[in-house]
Amino acid sequence: MEIVQGKHFSITDPQGVSTVIYKINETEKEYLKESPKYTIERLDYTEELRGDVKKKTFFVDEPKDEEDLVILSFGKDRVVVNMGILEDNKVTISKKPTLIKFDTLYSEKELEYKEFRYTPNLKRPITIIDPETTEEIKPILYFDKDTNEVRGKCKLKPYKSYFSFEIRDEKKDV
Secondary structure (H helix, E strand, O other): OOOOOEEEEEEEEOOOOEEEEEEEEEOOHHHOOOOOOEEEEEOEEEEEEEOOEEEEEEEEEOOOOEEEEEEEEEEOOEEEEEEEEEEOOEEEEOOOOOOEEEEEEEEOOOEEEEEEEOOOOOOEOEEEEOOOOOOEOOOEEEEEOOOOEEEEEEEEOOOEEEEEEEEOOOOOOO
16 A cells, blocks of 8 residues: 655635645756746645535645645636645745736637647646636647647637636746
């Protein structure tokens, strides 16, 4: 049996709100030339109903001393974006802004959106989320022979809104 070392923390979602949390990973220096500086990783969680609210416990496997988090709370017709820091088993909401680029995507025809590169360990810098279900839109992976890299595309349904975000370096335009 494999033992995984990790941390966990809990949040409570009020009725009509669903929160998802992503950990921000900085790419190792040896991969920076061919990879994005930051990638994101969605945290797994368990959910427990307590009356009208949901208690979610999020898990971070093999955490560093300090982990940067993106906290997305999806409610009716809105998304609240917060940044946080996980230290020990405690999350602190950050007062220092982190640059996050996000878009609401909508089209009246089916389309493929956003070609993006993957790192050698298949992590990516961007995600597209269905705000109704808070599930990620899984990209279709392919190998680009011209650039010699693994890339991904997401297929979006017509007449539906999506939420997309990526973490960028502070020195670049957002």
